[in-house]
Amino acid sequence: MGREFIMPGKIVSGSKALEDARGHFKALGSKALIVTDEVMVNLGNVDILVRVLEEQNIAYSIFSGISGEPADIMISAGLDLYQEEKCDFLIALGGGSPIDSMKAIAVLSANGGSISDYMGKTIKGKLPPMAAVPTTAGTGSEATQFTIITDTKKDIKMLLKGTVLMPDLAVIDPQFTMTVPPKITAATGIDALTHAIEAYTSGKAQPLSDEFALSAVKRIFTWLPKAFHHGNDEKAREEMSLAALEAGIAFNNASGSLWTERMTVLQ
Numbered sequence: 001m002g003r004e005f006i007m008p009g010k011i012v013s014g015s016k017a018l019e020d021a022r023g024h025f026k027a028l029g030s031k032a033l034i035v036t037d038e039v040m041v042n043l044g045n046v047d048i049l050v051r052v053l054e055e056q057n058i059a060y061s062i063f064s065g066i067s068g069e070p071a072d073i074m075i076s077a078g079l080d081l082y083q084e085e086k087c088d089f090l091i092a093l094g095g096g097s098p099i100d101s102m103k104a105i106a107v108l109s110a111n112g113g114s115i116s117d118y119m120g121k122t123i124k125g126k127l128p129p130m131a132a133v134p135t136t137a138g139t140g141s142e143a144t145q146f147t148i149i150t151d152t153k154k155d156i157k158m159l160l161k162g163t164v165l166m167p168d169l170a171v172i173d174p175q176f177t178m179t180v181p182p183k184i185t186a187a188t189g190i191d192a193l194t195h196a197i198e199a200y201t202s203g204k205a206q207p208l209s210d211e212f213a214l215s216a217v218k219r220i221f222t223w224l225p226k227a228f229h230h231g232n233d234e235k236a237r238e239e240m241s242l243a244a245l246e247a248g249i250a251f252n253n254a255s256g257s258l259w260t261e262r263m264t265v266l267q
Helices: 022-028 038-043 045-055 072-084 096-111 182-201 207-229 234-254 256-266
Strands: 010-013 031-035 059-063 089-094 130-134 146-151 156-161 169-172
Touching: 010 234, 022 045, 022 130, 022 169, 031 045, 031 072, 031 096, 038 045, 038 089, 045 059, 045 089, 059 072, 072 096, 072 146, 089 096, 096 130, 096 146, 096 156, 130 234, 169 234, 182 207, 182 234, 207 234
Parallel strands: 010 169, 031 059, 031 089, 089 130, 130 169
Antiparallel strands: 146 156
16 A cells, blocks of 8 residues: 655755755745744844845745744734735744744635634645744654644644645754753754654554654764753754654654644643
């Protein structure tokens, strides 16, 4: 029996990956909504992304209203700005929360309604192009067809899924992880390790997902201690960023049922 294997449309990784991805941003659209948080703004990471967009004459609007885990209220606010500014694609800059939020905003921009309408359904349709620029090495959301959004009225976390939620472009640039403090480096690294192990032990694992899962585990055991103790070690940061990507790819293709089970417990 054939098995489907899903990955981001394009992946640009390594040192100066953001600069090397300039042409790919240009191909996505003419005006981007940058979905991020205030931490990324204050660290100057948004400025780095903006300079790349300006070099390509790409217009943009910044939505920095993602605070903590993404919730329906944040998604509605992001959608309003996306529509008001007449954006035609999205870029997420940050950890899992901005990336998950970008996916949810894209869904509503294309299909309408409330984000709660999509709980328990497989999302379909043509979404606007999406690019994910992760700034932590952990969630792997840049390589998954899932997003988790809180319904504030019902006080539950909703699992939303669909292959259309896979970003068209993932930019894995270690420069954005260099300022991550040791505690967060460790926590996100363990998150990636968990994804890789869950993927490898899943009953839905397949040969390709096993390759990515095993590679992620090896990278994490080798490079996480170095990234933790020496945060300015660019090689360690690059390897951990790749490990998180690999773990996300493996998890996405082997462990979708585990996400459903986990969200059922949370509800």
